[in-house]
Amino acid sequence: MAAAVTRRVNALRVEAPAADVESGRGALQEAAKRAVDAKDDVWVAADEGDTESTGGASRPLLFRTMKVKGSILHPYRFLILMRLIAVVAFFAWRVKHRNHDGMWLWATSMVADTWFGFSWILNQLPKLNPIKRVPDLAALADQYGSSGEANLPGIDIFVTTVDPVDEPILYTVNTILSILATDYPVDKYACYLSDDGGTLVHYEAMVEVASFAALWVPFCRKHCVEPRSPENYFGMKTQPYAGSMAGEFMRDHRRVLREYDEFKVRIDSLSSTIRQRSDAYNSSSNKEDGVRATWMADGTQWPGTWIEQAENHRRGQHAGIVQVILNHPSCKPQLGSPASTENPFDFSNIDTRLPMLVYIAREKRPGYNHQKKAGAMNVMLRVSALLSNAPFVVNFDCDHYINNSQALRAPMCFMLDPRDGQNTAFVQFPQRFDDVDPTDRYANHNRVFFDGTMLSLNGLQGPSYLGTGTMFRRAALYGMEPPRYRADNIKLVGKADEFGTSTSLVNSMPDAAIQERSITPVLVDEGLGNDLAALMTCAYEDGSSWGRDVGWVYNIATEDVVTGFRMHRQGWRSMYCSMEPAAFRGTAPINLTERLYQVLRWSGGSLEMFFSHSNAPLPAAGSTLSSAWRTSTCRRTRSSRCSSWHTTSSRSCGSSPSSSTSRGRSARTSCTSSPS
Ligand SMILES: O=c1ccn([C@@H]2O[C@H](COP(=O)(O)OP(=O)(O)O[C@H]3O[C@H](CO)[C@@H](O)[C@H](O)[C@H]3O)[C@@H](O)[C@H]2O)c(=O)[nH]1
Numbered sequence: 138m139a140a141a142v143t144r145r146v147n148a149l150r151v152e153a154p155a156a157d158v159e160s161g162r163g164a165l166q167e168a169a170k171r172a173v174d175a176k177d178d179v180w181v182a183a184d185e186g187d188t189e190s191t192g193g194a195s196r197p198l199l200f201r202t203m204k205v206k207g208s209i210l211h212p213y214r215f216l217i218l219m220r221l222i223a224v225v226a227f228f229a230w231r232v233k234h235r236n237h238d239g240m241w242l243w244a245t246s247m248v249a250d251t252w253f254g255f256s257w258i259l260n261q262l263p264k265l266n267p268i269k270r271v272p273d274l275a276a277l278a279d280q281y282g283s284s285g286e287a288n289l290p291g292i293d294i295f296v297t298t299v300d301p302v303d304e305p306i307l308y309t310v311n312t313i314l315s316i317l318a319t320d321y322p323v324d325k326y327a328c329y330l331s332d333d334g335g336t337l338v339h340y341e342a343m344v345e346v347a348s349f350a351a352l353w354v355p356f357c358r359k360h361c362v363e364p365r366s367p368e369n370y371f372g373m374k375t376q377p378y379a380g381s382m383a384g385e386f387m388r389d390h391r392r393v394l395r396e397y398d399e400f401k402v403r404i405d406s407l408s409s410t411i412r413q414r415s416d417a418y419n420s421s422s423n424k425e426d427g428v429r430a431t432w433m434a435d436g437t438q439w440p441g442t443w444i445e446q447a448e449n450h451r452r453g454q455h456a457g458i459v460q461v462i463l464n465h466p467s468c469k470p471q472l473g474s475p476a477s478t479e480n481p482f483d484f485s486n487i488d489t490r491l492p493m494l495v496y497i498a499r500e501k502r503p504g505y506n507h508q509k510k511a512g513a514m515n516v517m518l519r520v521s522a523l524l525s526n527a528p529f530v531v532n533f534d535c536d537h538y539i540n541n542s543q544a545l546r547a548p549m550c551f552m553l554d555p556r557d558g559q560n561t562a563f564v565q566f567p568q569r570f571d572d573v574d575p576t577d578r579y580a581n582h583n584r585v586f587f588d589g590t591m592l593s594l595n596g597l598q599g600p601s602y603l604g605t606g607t608m609f610r611r612a613a614l615y616g617m618e619p620p621r622y623r624a625d626n627i628k629l630v631g632k633a634d635e636f637g638t639s640t641s642l643v644n645s646m647p648d649a650a651i652q653e654r655s656i657t658p659v660l661v662d663e664g665l666g667n668d669l670a671a672l673m674t675c676a677y678e679d680g681s682s683w684g685r686d687v688g689w690v691y692n693i694a695t696e697d698v699v700t701g702f703r704m705h706r707q708g709w710r711s712m713y714c715s716m717e718p719a720a721f722r723g724t725a726p727i728n729l730t731e732r733l734y735q736v737l738r739w740s741g742g743s744l745e746m747f748f749s750h751s752n753a754p755l756p757a758a759g760s761t762l763s764s765a766w767r768t769s770t771c772r773r774t775r776s777s778r779c780s781s782w783h784t785t786s787s788r789s790c791g792s793s794p795s796s797s798t799s800r801g802r803s804a805r806t807s808c809t810s811s812p813s
């Protein structure tokens with residue numbers, strides 16, 4: 138097992154001095170042990186044994202389940218019971234003591250109190266049994282470690298962005314760099330950027346990213362850099378060294394930092410470079426029509442939005458674009474070259490391959506409802522099906538980067554676990570944020586929600602999907618039922634209409650469920666180009682089930698939560714996965730206006746959900762939900778993400794009698810340790 142653990146860490150570093158391997162192995166075993174025995178004052182292991190027997194063969198368990206210690210949980214439950222009795226007694230007293238002078242006042246306050254009481258009960262029920270699940274990365278490495286981890290399943294990573302100014306492009310490039318450099322077999326994943334603005338700036342930034350990644354990624358692998366988003370790495374006050382080549386580190390570090398600064402200057406100047414280039418082309422080309430195009434570096438017109446608005450190239454009016462910036466790598470490691478006069482970096486023992494990187498801007502036409510992020514995600518789901526078709530899909534907003542390079546392995550522990558792995562539709566990570574002021578005055582960290590409510594739901598059918606930092610099973614996104622409820626493997630006969638007119642897409646679906654499939658390099662020839670273009674058109678989804686029973690759900694502000702509900706309704710389960718250091722980190726609104734707008738959008742979406750057919754507790758919502766999950770979800774349809782918001786702006790989005798008492802606690806602790 139120890140060998141496998143070390144192999145995992147050194148997977149990308151082909152050779153390392155024996156002494157370093159030994160010390161690295163020790164540290165890793167220690168870390169793995171800590172993760173597995175993550176006992177503290179609050180949590181105790183709930184499962185026994187290391188293996189699960191299925192069909193005569195025994196397979197190792199890939200995660201550990203922890204529950205709250207009885208000595209904490211029982212008094213907590215008793216307290217809830219006491220409070221329940223007090224609340225009921227209070228109601229009885231109110232009913233008996235009517236205020237006859239002001240009946241309407243009495244009635245109004247009764248209605249309000251009933252609502253709050255109901256909401257409090259819904260809030261408490263799931264919290265009676267919080268569950269934490271700890272991924273066992275060492276066990277995963279043991280099982281999938283041999284033969285160069287070739288057996289780990291493929292992952293398609295989707296990043297969405299819209300505007301290079303509102304969503305600063307520096308964040309987006311760092312997100313992409315953190316993905317390209319992450320520690321997952323490089324021929325087993327692909328990264329897609331969806332640019333809803335269709336601007337040349339984003340495309341050229343990705344070309345710059347691909348060229349800087351040729352340096353950044355081997356550097357990260359050589360020196361085990363964490364985190365692998367350069368802005369955050371270089372921004373750290375101290376950078377503890379975890380690699381085994383300390384002698385070369387300082388020199389490499391200095392050089393990479395210099396290259397990164399130059400890279401940033403190039404990214405910053407992209408808008409003006411593109412403008413200058415386009416002006417030069419526009420004035421030199423003998424144009425009769427007077428159209429002022431936006432020109433790519435290779436002298437062709439950019440098919441997306443133009444700097445100056447022109448027919449068919451306006452914002453919200455352009456053809457679909459797919460550009461494979463880095464093609465899928467071969468499955469054999471390619472070692473870099475030793476240091477030389479032109480190249481000061483010694484990458485001779487380092488695998489320098491980069492994963493696939495694809496730029497997508499879907500077609501935009503006036504008069505269509507493009508369905509914001511959900512629409513963009515659905516286009517990426519279809520386009521990636523023809524390019525890499527990985528069985529798993531990870532979703533990030535452009536301002537969330539991979540903070541822990543093991544982050545893509547952790548959800549695999551849940552997806553591949555012999556117990557209920559195949560019925561798990563998605564694994565949700567908590568959202569962690571940088572740059573929040575130390576007092577967290579706008580409750581951006583949302584601790585009660587991420588470290589209380591989500592752990593509680595984890596004890597039932599699983600947490601809700603929260604929009605970013607989530608790994609999905611592609612089959613679940615296609616609206617398939619979980620294996621435990623579907624008789625044969627994947628039924629496509631007679632379902633083609635649901636997925637639109639593309640036969641290539643429908644034909645790719647059975648493959649999407651095969652975890653062992655390897656991804657191969659693509660050649661975008663005319664045939665494939667036409668197929669891709671068709672999948673990106675605005676009209677593709679007309680008359681199909683996209684946005685309802687297939688893909689991300691439309692017409693609701695909180696498309697993410699509803700998309701998760703649909704899967705739970707079908708009987709899928711989900712898992713909550715938090716790890717240290719945090720798997721992903723992002724940016725949160727740091728001023729009040731933006732934060733209020735965000736909370737308003739979520740609360741609006743939640744109310745909309747409460748009154749829609751997506752409300753899980755309603756009978757229409759299907760029969761595969763556990764009743765406790767229904768109840769808890771019912772509460773969340775009213776206040777999906779606002780629980781910690783109670784603590785600062787009391788009752789702004791659905792509150793409970795306990796909100797005033799939870800205030801002190803949420804401010805003080807991270808709450809993982811105590812059900813609030
Ligand atoms: O037309 C659009 C609009 C938005 N986005 C992307 O969608 C993401 C989320 O949008 P944002 O406006 O940043 O919303 P937030 O409130 O920050 O996001 C939270 O809330 C959303 C609604 O519930 C979820 O979709 C997000 O994943 C979740 O992080 C960003 O990456 C955007 O680039 C698009 O791709 N196309």
Ligand SMILES: [Mn+2]
Nearest residue numbers: 534535536724
């Ligand atoms: Mn955002």
